[in-house]
Amino acid sequence: xxxxxxxxxxxxxxxxxxxxxxxxxxxxTNIQVLEGVEAVRKRxxxxxxxxxxxxxxxxxxxxxDNSIDEAMAxxxxxxxVTVHPDNSVTVQxxxxxxxxxxxxxxxxxAVEVVMTTLHxxxxxxxxxxxxxxxxxxxxxxxVNALSEWLEVEVRRDGKVFHQRYEQGKTKTKxxxxxxxxxxxxxxxxxxxxxxxxKIDYTYDTLANRLRELAFLNRGVQVVFTDERKDKSETFxxxxxxxxxxxxxxxxxxxxxxxxxxxxxEKEGIAVEVALQYNDGFSETLFSFANNINTVEGGxxxxxxxxxLTRVLNSHARAKNMxxxxxxxxxxxxxREGLTAVISIRIPNPQFEGQ
Numbered sequence: 001x002x003x004x005x006x007x008x009x010x011x012x013x014x015x016x017x018x019x020x021x022x023x024x025x026x027x028x029t030n031i032q033v034l035e036g037v038e039a040v041r042k043r044x045x046x047x048x049x050x051x052x053x054x055x056x057x058x059x060x061x062x063x064x065d066n067s068i069d070e071a072m073a074x075x076x077x078x079x080x081v082t083v084h085p086d087n088s089v090t091v092q093x094x095x096x097x098x099x100x101x102x103x104x105x106x107x108x109x110a111v112e113v114v115m116t117t118l119h120x121x122x123x124x125x126x127x128x129x130x131x132x133x134x135x136x137x138x139x140x141x142x143v144n145a146l147s148e149w150l151e152v153e154v155r156r157d158g159k160v161f162h163q164r165y166e167q168g169k170t171k172t173k174x175x176x177x178x179x180x181x182x183x184x185x186x187x188x189x190x191x192x193x194x195x196x197x198k199i200d201y202t203y204d205t206l207a208n209r210l211r212e213l214a215f216l217n218r219g220v221q222v223v224f225t226d227e228r229k230d231k232s233e234t235f236x237x238x239x240x241x242x243x244x245x246x247x248x249x250x251x252x253x254x255x256x257x258x259x260x261x262x263x264x265e266k267e268g269i270a271v272e273v274a275l276q277y278n279d280g281f282s283e284t285l286f287s288f289a290n291n292i293n294t295v296e297g298g299x300x301x302x303x304x305x306x307x308l309t310r311v312l313n314s315h316a317r318a319k320n321m322x323x324x325x326x327x328x329x330x331x332x333x334x335r336e337g338l339t340a341v342i343s344i345r346i347p348n349p350q351f352e353g354q
Contacts, residue, residue, distance in 0.1 A: 037116070037145035037168030044195055047142045051196050057205050059146065062139040063091040063187050068213055068291055070095030071220045072345070076184070080223040081210060087199045087228075088190035097156030097183045100174060109174045111154055112163060115144050116170060143189055144168045146196075150189040155180040167192060203229060211235045215244035216291050216343055241274040241341045244286075248339050253279040255337065268347055273304065275340035283335040287342045300344045309334050 040047055048055040048062075060081065070076035076095035083089055099110035106113045118141050144150045145168030154161040160178040164171045191199050203226050211233075214222045218240035225232040237243040242261045255277040263272040287294045287301040294301065309331045316322040316329065 037141070040118070040142050040145035040168065041195065044146055048146070053198070053202070053205075056191055056196050056199065057201065057209075059143045059189070059191055060089055060091070060201070060206060061209060062143050063089075063189070064210070064213065065291070066140055066187075067091060067093035067095060067185070068217060068220075070185075071217050072291070077219060078221045078223070080225070081206065082225045082227065083201050083203075083206070084227050086190065087201060088188060089201070090186060090188040092184060092186040094182060094184040097154045098152070098185050100154055100156065100161050109163075111152060111161070112170060112174060115141060115150070115152060115163070115165060116168060117141060140187065141168070143187075146192055147189040148192040148194075150187065152188075153177075153186040155185075156183045201226075203231065207233060211247075212244075212293070213291060215241060215247070215341075216288060241272050241343055244341045245274040245276050245339055248284055248286075248341075249276055249278050252339075255279060270345040271300070272343045273340065275338060277337045278339060280337045283337070284339040285335075285342070286340070289344050289346060291343075300342055304340070304342050305331055305335070 044051055044055065048058040064079065064081060067076060067079045070093055071079065076093045079091070079093045081089065081091050098114055101110060102108065103110045103113045106117070144165050147165075148167065149171075150165045152163055152165075158179060158181070159176050160180045161174055162172075162177045163174045193199055206226075207224055210222045210224050214220060214235035215237050219236070219238055221234060221236040223232065223234050239246070242259045245259045245261075259274050259276045261272070261274040263270070265271075285301065287297060287304075289298065289300065309329065312334045313322070313328045317324075322328065
């Protein structure tokens with residue numbers, strides 16, 4: 001029998017790529033619009049820096065900053081921060097309490113607008129806050145968005161109001177749950193494990209920031225309690241930035257016992273400066289704008305450095321400590337062994353990063 005020959009098949013022609021595949025399926029349907037809490041949960045690092053330890057602690061700072069703003073406006077003098085065993089956090093103040101009346105534009109209680117809407121708050125209106133640390137109006141709404149749950153209690157108008165949110169969205173209606181003769185706001189939240197790598201607050205990290213805020217806000221009492229460690233501290237410094245410098249120089253040999261301090265307000269801008277020299281060789285300078293640590297400096301810090309160098313040179317020459325033929329002291333010369341704190345309060349600061 002002759003061998004059977006299989007018929008060879010012609011190779012199939014490759015299918016032409018669809019137009020959508022050619023353009024990788026990129027058209028108007030691929031453009032997403034994320035609004036409110038969705039945008040925050042999708043890209044949390046844009047709002048709090050990262051989702052690690054730093055970002056986790058930043059949630060607490062954002063809520064505390066609102067209470068501090070009440071203190072700067074002269075409406076609060078006591079703030080308490082409590083870390084609970086489950087790592088939820090409560091921040092309470094004795095300020096005016098977030099407004100609870102209906103917001104005309106949003107048609108819902110003002111407290112709900114503040115808690116759920118980005119760029120909403122009283123910081124844009126200088127009649128409410130002449131100066132504040134939280135300027136962009138995203139602080140507490142971002143905390144809400146990145147929390148598994150958040151509850152707010154407002155004491156004002158003789159009543160206690162309560163509302164609960166989950167992952168930034170309203171869970172319950174604003175309800176009256178009691179009466180109160182005092183005023184203030186209490187925010188309790190638990191960071192969302194879906195967002196953060198780890199939910200475990202560091203005692204010293206929080207204590208250092210709260211102590212710093214107490215130094216910068218003379219006479220304001222900040223009580224920090226960690227129920228996980230059964231530990232509590234109270235920070236209150238009537239000396240303000242002077243006490244801050246004394247704290248920074250503790251254990252060092254100071255050149256002059258009394259801290260040099262001065263303050264002034266002009267054209268709506270207030271400045272406080274405290275300084276003291278020690279027998280060390282390094283300089284320790286801290287600068288703040290509306291309680292925000294300006295770690296990269298700014299015009300307030302560069303202005304202080306320039307003025308200090310100029311004044312000390314002028315004084316030295318006037319007292320004939322530096323001869324006419326001698327070179328002037330440099331900035332490094334006059335800042336050797338210097339510890340100083342510069343704090344300014346300004347209505348519209350320009351922060352490169354917050």
